[in-house]
Amino acid sequence: MKFFRFFVRHNVLFFLLYCGSLCIVLFPAAFFLRDLYPWIASAVGILWIAFFIAVVPVYAIRRSRAIANACTPEEGIQFADAVLQGLDLPALFNKKKSGSMARALWIDRGTYLFFLGRFDEAIADYAYLEPYQNKIKPIYMLFMYDGLLQIAAMRGNLPLARYYFEQQAALLENKSVTRYLKLFKLSPQQILCTNEMTLALYSGDYLRAETLFRQSPTFTPPNIVNTTLLQVSNAYMTGLLYYRLGNFTQALPQLQFAAQNGGTTFYRAEAERLLSEMQMEQ
Numbered sequence: 509m510k511f512f513r514f515f516v517r518h519n520v521l522f523f524l525l526y527c528g529s530l531c532i533v534l535f536p537a538a539f540f541l542r543d544l545y546p547w548i549a550s551a552v553g554i555l556w557i558a559f560f561i562a563v564v565p566v567y568a569i570r571r572s573r574a575i576a577n578a579c580t581p582e583e584g585i586q587f588a589d590a591v592l593q594g595l596d597l598p599a600l601f602n603k604k605k606s607g608s609m610a611r612a613l614w615i616d617r618g619t620y621l622f623f624l625g626r627f628d629e630a631i632a633d634y635a636y637l638e639p640y641q642n643k644i645k646p647i648y649m650l651f652m653y654d655g656l657l658q659i660a661a662m663r664g665n666l667p668l669a670r671y672y673f674e675q676q677a678a679l680l681e682n683k684s685v686t687r688y689l690k691l692f693k694l695s696p697q698q699i700l701c702t703n704e705m706t707l708a709l710y711s712g713d714y715l716r717a718e719t720l721f722r723q724s725p726t727f728t729p730p731n732i733v734n735t736t737l738l739q740v741s742n743a744y745m746t747g748l749l750y751y752r753l754g755n756f757t758q759a760l761p762q763l764q765f766a767a768q769n770g771g772t773t774f775y776r777a778e779a780e781r782l783l784s785e786m787q788m789e790q
Contacts, residue, residue, distance in 0.1 A: 572616070576735035579771025584620035588613050601640045611637060611644050615652050622655045623737070625774030627663070630655060646682045647689075650699075653679070657703055661710040669710070673703050692733050698725045706745070714752045721749060737773070740766050744775040748782065756786050 575584045591613060600610045618633035634652050637644065644652075657672035679685055680696035689696065701724045708717035729738065747762030763779045763786075770776025 573735060575620075576737040579737050579740060579769065579773050579776070581620035581623040582772060585617055585624075588617040588620070597636075598639075601637065602643070604643045607640070607643065608645065611640065612648050615644075615648050619651065619655050622659065623773045623775075625777065627659045631659060646679050646685045650676055650679045650685055654699075654703070658706060661706050664710065666707065666711050669707055673700075673707060676700070676703065692729060694729070695725055701725065705749075709745070709749055709752065714749065717749055718753060721746070736769055736771075740770045740773065740775050744770070744779055747779065751782050751786065756789075760786065 571587060572584070575581065575587070592610065595610070597610070597614075600607045601614070614633065614637060618630045621627075621630035621633055634656060637652075641649070653672045653676045657669050657676065660666070660669035660672060677700060680699060686696060689699075701720055705717050705720040705724065708714070708720060743762045744766040747759045747766060750756070750759035750762065753759075759782075763783050766775045766779035767783060770779060
């Protein structure tokens with residue numbers, strides 16, 4: 509944790525220290541071992557690079573994945589707070605390069621608040637970054653707009669939800685965003701279709717939402733992002749759609765999955781509420 513906190517707080521300094529240490533480790537090894545065992549020098553450099561990858565990116569990814577599989581967003585908030593606690597956030601967020609990881613972690617914090625159903629806090633979390641929007645990577649802005657779109661749609665503020673949808677559509681034309689999405693085998697069309705379905709669902713146009721659901725491009729997420737939380741989210745939205753259509757047969761297994769596996773997310777609470785209403789109506 510302390511190592512990762514140092515990385516977030518001093519991003520550029522960390523890379524300078526890392527590159528310096530790599531030179532210290534690699535060059536002497538190459539000089540002294542090149543005549544006897546040249547492959548050892550290369551192995552030392554590769555292991556040092558692997559150590560960096562394992563400690564920084566993999567640590568954050570594994571932590572996020574564990575939280576998503578357990579469906580315990582409050583742990584994600586605790587993790588973000590533990591890393592950022594005591595830091596001068598305005599100064600850190602204002603740094604273009606070295607503040608990138610801190611801004612990303614703050615956006616993750618807002619997303620975790622959203623999953624807990626603490627929508628006002630999530631909006632306030634995202635709003636805190638407004639002065640630094642020109643420094644936020646487009647892919648992170650895409651994630652932030654996704655949460656804001658869903659909150660606005662669920663609250664019935666469809667013009668605002670449509671605005672966030674248009675902002676997402678513009679970001680999806682950015683080449684850096686499409687390159688990132690390709691890593692997860694996700695297309696811009698998939699995102700747009702899913703969010704169009706969300707807009708139709710919460711506007712009461714259930715038949716259009718079902719049409720979009722059926723026309724949605726096939727998406728088989730790689731294991732790294734195919735978490736329980738993603739499955740619960742998809743199950744809840746599908747169950748909600750068929751519940752609104754009055755098709756309880758198809759809604760039932762989806763809502764049951766969300767209720768049984770939703771952990772502390774609002775998906776679980778909402779799925780349980782809908783299941784209770786279905787039982788009373790039958």
